[in-house]
Amino acid sequence: MSTIAKALGLLDLFSDAQPSLGLSDAQRLTGRDKATVHRHLVALEQAGFLEQDMYTRAYRLGPAITRLAGMRARTVPEVEMVRSVVGALSREAGELVHISRLQGFDLVHVHHAEDHDHPVRVSFDAYGLPPLFATASGKAYLAFAPGGLLDLALADPRTRLPGTPPPDRMEIEAELKLIGRRGFASNRDALRLGVSSVAIPVFDGASRAFATCSIAYPTGRGGKATEAHLARLLMQHGQDISEAMGGVVPPQILDLWTPSRERAAS
Structure with missing residues (x-):
């Protein structure tokens, strides 16, 4: 060095x-x-x-x-900050990678990349993102967001699909705790049949979750092994993604995202 x-x-x-x-x-x-x-x-x-x-x-x-x-904030657009790392992650995963920012309870598109050769792809609408409780991205955000946000999200009908009841509190709390323990969220055929996804939070300069990064893939591409593989890729790139957006990943989240053997070697 x-x-x-x-x-x-x-x-x-x-x-x-x-x-x-x-x-x-x-x-x-x-x-x-x-x-x-x-x-x-x-x-x-x-x-x-x-x-x-x-x-x-x-x-x-x-x-x-x-x-x-x-x-940097004035001269480097947010998309430029993440373009290279998202593109590299899409090539490595062979799937659609998407970053969205939270505005209120809305997921707002920041950037996505689909740099692979698979003939079967996930259809993606950057301007019609689903609500929080229907996505891995939304759950990843809620799992790492400040305390008290879940109460507000449960009370707001915009956080769920139209015509559906709010999630059962005990069930969603248990799911969010699981996400918090393992470092990522996942959805399998929950929003749309045949589409699965994994997601992690993205942190700002004060180490607060403010955005998410997800990988979406056709469910037929694989089961739990595929989910685990894509989740590992996301977590391996998690620090780079947050830093590209000017953020800092909290140490306890880095511990979740970094295998013990890598920490021992560093």
């Missing part, structure tokens, strides 16, 4: 839970020698990426971060 990469890597140590760091903290978390870490911290401060509290001497993120983040 280059010296520049090591210095910039210190920025990843900061989070909502740890907004400031002293020299000793940074040295302990990186395992590098204190003189090197101090030199990198000073260089980042001089460039405006960090600033130092004059009383505590602790470092926190600096104004250059805000300037660059604002410039």
Whole structure:
């Protein structure tokens, strides 16, 4: 790893839970020698990426971060941020990959890719997305959204298909807990016969679920093994997807998405 990469890597140590760091903290978390870490911290401060509290001497993120983040938001359209990672995931999965953002209780299309050669494909309407409780995407969002949202969703008829009753509370709570434990949601022939899907949440800069990424596939392509394979692909790319949209995946979700053997090797 280059010296520049090591210095910039210190920025990843900061989070909502740890907004400031002293020299000793940074040295302990990186395992590098204190003189090197101090030199990198000073260089980042001089460039405006960090600033130092004059009383505590602790470092926190600096104004250059805000300037660059604002410039990216203004100059790089959201679709451009995710185009490459979604396209790569579609090629690897061989299926339709779709990112949607939540506005209220509506799923709003952001970008999708269907970069594969299968003659049988899932028909997709970017402007007619189904309601939350009818999709893997909606359930993935609800499972990782802030507390209290489920009550509002159950009371709003827009979250379910027209003419259908609200989900049974005990059943949906049990399903959302399962999704929270395994890191992804799935639907099999629930919305439309012959169509299945898996989905994960996408997180914003404050590590809050604000969007979803799903893979939709013809049910006839396979059973539980196919579902598990596509879910693993989604989770493997989950951090890249959130980061492409300017977000940060919470550590506990990364643990769900990263197999123990990969964590041990890192």
